[in-house]
Each structure stands twice: as C-alpha cells, then as structure tokens.
Amino acid sequence: MGLSGLEIYKLLPKTNCKECGFPTCLAFAMKLAAKQAELSACPYVSDEAKAALEAASAPPIRLVTIGTGENKVEVGNETVLFRHEKTFYHPPGLFVRLKDTLSMAEFESAVDQVGAYSVERVGIELRPDGLAIENASGDAATFGQYVAAARAKTDQPLVLIASDPTAMAAALEKTDGSAPLIYAATADNWEAMAELAAKHKAPLALKNDGDLSALASIVEQVKGAGVEDLILDPGVRDKHDSLVALTHLRRLALKSSFRLLGYPTIVFTGEGTDSQAEEATVAAQHIAKYAGIIVLDHFDPATMYPLLTLRLNIYTDPQKPIQVSPGLYEISEPQPDSPLLVTTNFSLTYFSVAGEVEGSGRPTWLLVVDSEGMSVLTGWAAGKFDAEKIAKSVQQYDVPSKINHKKVVIPGLVSTISGELEEELPGWEILVGPREAIHIPAYLKTW
Amino acid sequence: MPVTVNVPKEKWAGKVREVTLGATTDAGGTRKKTVTVGGESTLPFLTFEGEMPNPPVIAIEIQDRYPDDWSELLLTAWDGVVNNAAEWAQKAEEYGADIVALKLQSAHTEGDNTSAAHAIDTVKAVLKATGLPLIVYGPGQPEKDNEVLVAVAEAAKGERIALGNCEDKNYRTIVAAALAHDQLVVAKTPIDVNLAKQLNILISDMRLDLDRILMDPTTGALGYGLEYSYSVMERLRLAALTGDSMTQQPMICTVGEEAWRAKESKVNEGVPAAWGDWAKRSANWEVITATTLIHSGADIVVLRHPDSIKLVRQTIDDLMVQ
Numbered sequence A: 001m002g003l004s005g006l007e008i009y010k011l012l013p014k015t016n017c018k019e020c021g022f023p024t025c026l027a028f029a030m031k032l033a034a035k036q037a038e039l040s041a042c043p044y045v046s047d048e049a050k051a052a053l054e055a056a057s058a059p060p061i062r063l064v065t066i067g068t069g070e071n072k073v074e075v076g077n078e079t080v081l082f083r084h085e086k087t088f089y090h091p092p093g094l095f096v097r098l099k100d101t102l103s104m105a106e107f108e109s110a111v112d113q114v115g116a117y118s119v120e121r122v123g124i125e126l127r128p129d130g131l132a133i134e135n136a137s138g139d140a141a142t143f144g145q146y147v148a149a150a151r152a153k154t155d156q157p158l159v160l161i162a163s164d165p166t167a168m169a170a171a172l173e174k175t176d177g178s179a180p181l182i183y184a185a186t187a188d189n190w191e192a193m194a195e196l197a198a199k200h201k202a203p204l205a206l207k208n209d210g211d212l213s214a215l216a217s218i219v220e221q222v223k224g225a226g227v228e229d230l231i232l233d234p235g236v237r238d239k240h241d242s243l244v245a246l247t248h249l250r251r252l253a254l255k256s257s258f259r260l261l262g263y264p265t266i267v268f269t270g271e272g273t274d275s276q277a278e279e280a281t282v283a284a285q286h287i288a289k290y291a292g293i294i295v296l297d298h299f300d301p302a303t304m305y306p307l308l309t310l311r312l313n314i315y316t317d318p319q320k321p322i323q324v325s326p327g328l329y330e331i332s333e334p335q336p337d338s339p340l341l342v343t344t345n346f347s348l349t350y351f352s353v354a355g356e357v358e359g360s361g362r363p364t365w366l367l368v369v370d371s372e373g374m375s376v377l378t379g380w381a382a383g384k385f386d387a388e389k390i391a392k393s394v395q396q397y398d399v400p401s402k403i404n405h406k407k408v409v410i411p412g413l414v415s416t417i418s419g420e421l422e423e424e425l426p427g428w429e430i431l432v433g434p435r436e437a438i439h440i441p442a443y444l445k446t447w
Numbered sequence B: 001m002p003v004t005v006n007v008p009k010e011k012w013a014g015k016v017r018e019v020t021l022g023a024t025t026d027a028g029g030t031r032k033k034t035v036t037v038g039g040e041s042t043l044p045f046l047t048f049e050g051e052m053p054n055p056p057v058i059a060i061e062i063q064d065r066y067p068d069d070w071s072e073l074l075l076t077a078w079d080g081v082v083n084n085a086a087e088w089a090q091k092a093e094e095y096g097a098d099i100v101a102l103k104l105q106s107a108h109t110e111g112d113n114t115s116a117a118h119a120i121d122t123v124k125a126v127l128k129a130t131g132l133p134l135i136v137y138g139p140g141q142p143e144k145d146n147e148v149l150v151a152v153a154e155a156a157k158g159e160r161i162a163l164g165n166c167e168d169k170n171y172r173t174i175v176a177a178a179l180a181h182d183q184l185v186v187a188k189t190p191i192d193v194n195l196a197k198q199l200n201i202l203i204s205d206m207r208l209d210l211d212r213i214l215m216d217p218t219t220g221a222l223g224y225g226l227e228y229s230y231s232v233m234e235r236l237r238l239a240a241l242t243g244d245s246m247t248q249q250p251m252i253c254t255v256g257e258e259a260w261r262a263k264e265s266k267v268n269e270g271v272p273a274a275w276g277d278w279a280k281r282s283a284n285w286e287v288i289t290a291t292t293l294i295h296s297g298a299d300i301v302v303l304r305h306p307d308s309i310k311l312v313r314q315t316i317d318d319l320m321v322q
Helices: A005-011 A025-033 A047-057 A105-117 A140-153 A165-172 A190-200 A214-224 A239-254 A276-288 A303-315 A345-359 A376-380 A387-396 A410-422 A436-446 B072-077 B085-094 B116-129 B140-157 B172-183 B194-205 B226-241 B255-257 B278-295 B306-320
Strands: A065-066 A073-075 A093-099 A119-122 A123-125 A130-134 A157-160 A182-186 A204-207 A228-233 A266-268 A293-296 A327-331 A341-346 A362-371 A407-410 A431-433 B018-021 B035-038 B059-062 B099-103 B134-137 B163-164 B185-186 B213-216 B251-253 B300-301
Touching: A005 A025, A005 A047, A005 B172, A047 A341, A093 A105, A093 B172, A105 A130, A105 A140, A123 B018, A130 A140, A140 A157, A140 A165, A157 A165, A157 B140, A165 A190, A182 A190, A182 A228, A190 A204, A190 A214, A190 B134, A204 B255, A214 A228, A214 A239, A228 A266, A228 B085, A239 A276, A239 B306, A276 A293, A276 A303, A276 B278, A276 B306, A303 B226, A303 B278, A327 A345, A341 A376, A341 B099, A345 A362, A345 A436, A362 A387, A376 A436, A387 A407, A387 A410, A387 B085, A407 A410, A410 A431, A431 B226, B059 B085, B059 B255, B059 B306, B072 B140, B072 B278, B072 B300, B085 B099, B085 B116, B099 B116, B116 B134, B116 B140, B140 B172, B163 B213, B172 B194, B185 B194, B194 B213, B194 B226, B255 B300, B278 B306, B300 B306
Parallel strands: A093 A130, A093 A293, A130 A157, A157 A182, A182 A204, A204 A228, A266 A293, A341 A362, A341 A407, A407 A431, B059 B099, B059 B300, B099 B134, B134 B163, B163 B185, B185 B213, B213 B251, B251 B300
Antiparallel strands: A065 A073, A119 A123, A327 A362, B018 B035
16 A cells, blocks of 8 residues: 555655655655655655655554553554465454452452463463453443453553543543553444543544445544544344454455455454353454454463464464474473384474374373474475484483483485485484374374 | 434455355266355454355265274264265264265375275265265375375366365366366465465466365364464455455365374373363364354364264354344
C-alpha cells in the first residue's frame, strides 16, 4: 500500500535544497519509497504532504496494544490472508471472561487461577493473556469494585465489558492508566465511550449487529473524535457467519485497502456454544481464522493448553521453523545398554522421530544434533548435519558417560556418511537406521 | 455520513473433484448409503463466493486386531468391540460415523503377519456388519500392503472401497488393483504440495479416473507439525481453486491416529499438572486437530474416539449453515 517514488516526489517541495542529504528531491523520494530514508529529514515538507505520506505508509491493519508493561498484548498489523504467504505476526490475545455477579471470593480465586497459569512447550512459556470483566450486575460501583480487585491481584491486561458509559467510567477510574480494552462502543453510546477512551488513553472496541457498513460508519465517527486504537466486533456469533465476517474484514483491509475497517477483531467464543468442549472448537477456528482477541467463557487447563499450543503452531513463521534444543534426550527411561539414535533439531524431524520412539515403548537415547533447524537431508546437503557435527555432539553432550556400548544409529537417508563417521568416532560401530521415522519401532525391535 | 462497504469476492476458476465412496445395490455394491466428498468451488465454508455441495465427513478408524498400542481411554470407550472388527464397525455406524476406515493391522509382518485370505475374511465380515462405505488400509508396509490390498480389492468388487495407502513406492500395484476391481485409492505423500501433485499425475497416467483418487497430504497433530499440514492443505486447495487440475482431489486427514499418538493424549503419567484433566485434554487434542484441518480444506477426517464424532459433526453442521 506504499506510494511509489514519483507519487512521493509530487508531495515534496521540489526545491532540491539538499538539506535532507540527498542531491535532489526526486532522489530523496526514491529513497523514501524504498524505506531507506525518513520523511523527517526534509525540513520543508508540508503538513498536508506529511499526513498523506503517513496515511499511505500506515499498516493496512492497525497494531493495537492492550495493557501496559511487559504483559501488554499487541494485536493486528497482519499482512496476509494465509500464513504460507509470509507469516502471521501477532497471535490473538486469549482472555477469560469473569462477571461482577460472582462472589468476590470466587472472582478473586478465578483471577488468581488465570494469572498463575503457565505451561511450557518446546522451551517456550505459554500463558493466557488476561481477563475480561463484565458488568453483569448492571451496577457501576460494583463493576468498579471488581475491576479494582482484579487490578490489585494482576498486571495482566483487562477487557472491560459494559454498555453503560457510567459503569465504564467507574471501572476505568480503577485501572490507573493500564490501558484496558473498553468494550464496547455502539451506534448508541459511541460518543461517551470515545470520550472515555481518549481520557484514559485506552483502546476501544466497536460493536455492531453484523452490518459491516454500519460498523464502518461508527469507526468513522469515533476516528473523528480522535480515537484511533480500535478493535472491531462485527457482532455475529455463529461459526459460519463469524468465519465469513472475519474473512471479509481481513480481505477488506488487505486487498481493498479499506482503512475504516483496518483494525483487529474481537470474538466471544462462549456465546452461541453449549459446552466448554464446543467453545474450544470455536476458539480453534478463530485462532486459525483471523481473530485479534478471543474472549473465552471457560478456563480449564485441559482446554487452555491445546489452544495455546494451536496458537503457537499457527503463528510459527513458516520460513523459520521452530528448533528444539540440541542435546541428548532420554525417551522411556533408557539404560546404559539402550540404543542410541541420532537426528536433527528441526522440530518436525524431532517430533516425528521422538514420537515413533516413544510409541515403540523401547527405552532409547536420542541425540539431537544442532543442524540449525534443518531436516536430515537438507541439513546434510548444507553441511549442517554431517559426520563431524555428529561426532562433536557425541562428545559435547557427554554420550560415552551415559551408555556402555559404542553403537550409534544414523538416519537411513544419510547412510553415505557412515564411513566418515567411523573415522570421526574411532572404535564406534555406525549402524544405519530406517529412512523414515515410521519404521523406527520395527527397527528398534531388532536391537 | 453513511459508509458503503463492498465486500471483495474471489472468482475461482477451478473446482475440487467429487469422489463417491461406496456403492449401493443398484450400482453393484451392498452399501446402504454412499458418501460423496469434494466438489468445492470456494475455500472452506466461504459459500458467498462459490459452492460447497458436500460437507466434510467423519470416518472412524477401526482395526482387525486388539489395538494394544492404543491409549487406555480409547480402549475403554470402545470396550467390548475392539477384539472384533465387524462389531466395532457396527458400533462406529451406531455412533454416527459416515465411513468406516479399517486398518488391517494384523497383517503386519512383525506382528501377527496374517495372510491375504484372512484380510478378505475380515473385510467381508465388516462389509456385512455395516452399511457404511469402507476405506481399507494395509498394515503400512509397502509389500505387505500390496499383498493384502490386492486381495481385498478383488473380494470387495463393486463396493467402491478406498484402498490405502497408495504411496510413491507401491502405487502401481494398488492402482492396478483399483482399476481391475473398480475401487478408489488414497494417495498419500509426505507434507509437500509438489509431491502430492506428482503422485496424482502418476496415478492418473495409469488411467485411473481422477474421481477415484482421495489425497492424503499427511497429518501432523496439534503440537506435532499441525501447522505444516495446515499450510500444505491450504496451498493445495488454493491451487485447486485457481485451476491446477492435478491438485483438485478431495483431502483426507488421519487425525485420530496422529492426535492419539501425541504424548498429551496417550498417557497421563508424569505429565505436568498444567496439562489439565487427561480425558478432556485428549478429547480436545483430537477435536481441535480435526477442526483446524477442516478449516484448511479437509474433506474426510479419520477419527478414533466415539465422543469426537458429535463435536466435529456439530462444527461441520454449524459451518455449513448458509
């Protein structure tokens, strides 16, 4: 959506004053188009040109921050419809909804539970992002009291849910500048809600009943009131309509450059579903397809862990596969006489091999070599998974002290390196394993 | 000031082929019903710009021997039928499966190493026990697969069963058997768009009609490579819709097998407390893997747990609402 060099040139003073450091305005424009220069280098650029250039260089989906400090959540700024086209950048925030009609004790214990939850996967710590507190009581003072109680217990970002601006104002007074998401401004209350968003420098969600044109109209009004950090709720709740609405919004922003709807979205997976298990399927749908914020009505580790795992999967950069840490892995409590297998640290290779070994039930040592995230054949071709590397890893991870034999099984795909490996590991027997992970269980039975 | 939003619509040039599994008595088989998959001229469920004539369907995986490597949770759920493929198939039909996916595990050379004649008996018994269309998998060893699947293809002539897996190594024999006895094949390739396309080309070069090929681009479970399957399937489906003929096959995903292999589903000993309740977690593992792949274009999901059928069906039904 950026402007070309010539389009930028037309907006510049065309005086060739050289103060920007470039010989001509045209040269400067070309550098700007290539993002190798900053517009601020031109002291004479008009405000009008500045606005036009900034608008053109703004991302098609605005990056919106909820919360402050190290727990803040950033959503939006996505550039593609399909992750394979580049990558998805900002994983959807997972929030758990609590109502101010719970007893204070129940409420506080739920706040603690969500705040304390954390789970590790492939060396990464995964956590839900925050809480959505709803003014179900209808009472402004109660809402304020519950929000204050949550703030006293957690630094996680909050979503404040209330349709009455008075209740919202009461809650915002208790959030001391922590930029919670205000949910939501509608056609009826947007002026008051926008005023609160501006006053508290908080992002604002806009809700409509399914009509995208009407939603865009509210966006225009709210932007006119000076509030820019917006989140959209297209207002549909069933699975099909939500998929369609979020697809439309993503396409409008990316393909039609429709700026009024170029904002992240929010979905409520508990609305329209009957059980925690069904809610999880809707959350999964929205992790894959285009949600910015997902508000869950259930909190349960048995659901949260798979959803966090899915989010990690979908938001993995396809060009930078996740690597597992190299090292000597113990599978099914291996003994000194258990077999020693070698593989690479490309996550998919590792998971295939480790999964098969685990499935076989045979205690096994698995030496994972640092192939810089490459698979067996690619790593071998690139010199990242060769005899020297394997021999080095055997020493580095102290393999000889763990086992009482000198046999190492290499992947069948790199059988050609067995000669070299014999030279690198004198006295060792090099065995060639199967070419595919799926044949490992059968191979291990022959051990 | 009113704003008018014109939603962008894609104009797709291509369409996924329709493939029908099973044959009723009028068509020379004995199935009570047939199942047709594919036919999409739009991305999954985006029916505002194209058609999705057939919903994704659910196959239930059963085996012809006691699956001693399966999770205790599965064995309990299928209690009483896991020793008998015919009873198991009947139960799967009762629980609402659209298709029975029978794996001839007992033929595995390192296991019971049962014969082709045994495979024929099993398939006949299963066909008798259920009126659903059948997918029959060999034990996953190319040579033994050839042996049992050729025999099964002949014995089930007229039933329009799908033979799997038809891979790079053994496609010739399996395709020849499908040609000779009017069956379908499941063409399986390892998570790669070009390999999937290549195998479809090789198979169609042998003159098997394209409406007899299901493609299995290989399933990675949640947390175990799901994102690779997801993206390869999206790419295959986009290629199909833009008119690349050799990618226009319906896709099948072996969700149950992969999801229940994950440590998260399989066991509950020595796992972190943060993983939560075992039964709920493992159910989520299978259902979320299935849901995600349905959104990337799966036409058939092969599941293992009976309770997953209801949830995945609910998802499909709700997404098919226009």
